Amino acid sequence: MASKPILHYVNGRGRMESIRWLLAVAGVEFEEKFFETREQLQKLKETVLLFQQVPMVEIDGMKLVQTRAILHYIAEKYNLLGKDMKERAHIIMYSEGTMDLMELIMIYPFLKGEESKQRLVxxxxxxxGRYFPAFENILKAHGQNFLVGNQLSMADVQLFEAILMVEEKVPDALTGFPLLQAFKTRISNIPTVKTFLAPGSKRKPMPDAKYVEDIIKIFF
Structure with a gap:
């Protein structure tokens, strides 16, 4: 029996959360090894981190780094990367768009004062004005339940994650986007998604002051 993937990161969302989401939606159980100090991170850098960066995932005998490489491997392994090259290109294109949006939100907890207010705007x-209209139009154009090929893909998982992240900051963000509202409901009813959304799962909470303090202590 193959061993479970092992995720090496801090005990928080960051760049690992999309990886957790993809594994969870694929129905893959995984283990996590958290580092809590600068010294623990340094030890990883000196021993196993190819570019001295996390996240790192041990999977199928490999120690993979770089978030996108990890996501693409998981997506391909679990049939979440489309049926052909054209579908794959669209899935990656849509995923890159949602990652751009999510990266805006990842930085938000570290900002203060006027800079924080400006980032929220x-x-x-x-x-x-940019991302949700684009995805609304994609769903409208083909009239299907999922973004690409009418089957669940990495693009759907990441868009769903992005919607939840935006709504934590802007609760009415989906107002005026009926197809995205229906998409959100549809994805949330997938059994593995329901499980990951439920209390007690390995989904990480919204970053708070303690998370910010820990990240600064470990990385900076």
Whole structure:
């Protein structure tokens, strides 16, 4: 029996959360090894981290780093990367768009004062003015339940994650986007998604002041 993937990261969302989401939605159980100090991270850098960066995932005898490489491997392994090259190109394109949006939100907890207020406005404007209209139009154009090939893919998982992240900051973000509202409901009813959303799962909570303090202590 193959061993479970092992995820090496801090005990928080960051760049690992999309990896957790993809594994969870694929129905893959995984283990986590958290580092809590700068010294523990340094030891990883000196021994196993190819570019001295996390996240790192041990899977299928490999120690993979770089978030996108990890996501693409998992997506291909568990049939979440489309049926052919054209579908794969669209899935990756849509995923890259949602990652751009999510990265805006990842930085938000570390900002203060006016910079924090400006970032919140930017998140709302880009979600409602750029990304959500694009995905609403994609769903409208083909009239299917999923973004690509009418089957669940990495693009759907990441868009769902992005919607939840935006709504934590902008609760009315999906107002005016009926197809995305239906998409959110549809994805949330997938059994593995329900499980990951339920209390007690390995999904990490919204970053708080303690998370920010820990990240600064470990990385900076």
């Amino acid at each position: 930017e998140i709302a404007n880009k979600a409602k």
